[in-house]
Amino acid sequence: MSCENCLNRRAFLAKSAAAAAAAALVGGCGNGVFGPPLPAHSAGGVPSGTVTITVAQFPGLATVDKLVQIDVERAVKRTGASSFLALSTICTHQGCDAAVNTANQIECPCHGSRFANDGSVINGPDNSPPTTIRPLTQIATQYDPQTDRLTIG
Ligand code: FES
Structure with a gap:
């Protein structure tokens, strides 16, 4: 054939x-x-606009000091009965979107930088010393205990 x-x-x-x-x-x-992943923002940037949440809809915020991811670019922890700390989760190394991990820290998927729940640096990219990069940027918050509404940014 x-x-x-x-x-x-x-x-x-x-x-x-x-x-x-x-x-x-x-x-x-x-x-x-x-x-x-590629950086999504300029390093250490602040998310644009404001976000308003009802605190009760984020059960983690009932616990003081527990970080809660609010959206891709924001994390919040309660610091007292009616006070909160909000952080931009835009990494201060090259701008990737970092996220809250199971250790109550913020960790960047791009080069492994880690931040404590107050935004301070635990380690820089590729396990470099904390002084390699800046802490995460804090974002203003405004809480109304009457409505349980928290405005971030
Ligand atoms: S962009 Fe976050 S560690 Fe490099």
């Missing part, structure tokens, strides 16, 4: 290997993203 347009074994294997390599590249880490 003749086959004029068929691939020979060597050509078939070469094309299969190239296709597999291309598929591996496109697949990357499984989410189509190569390497660490």
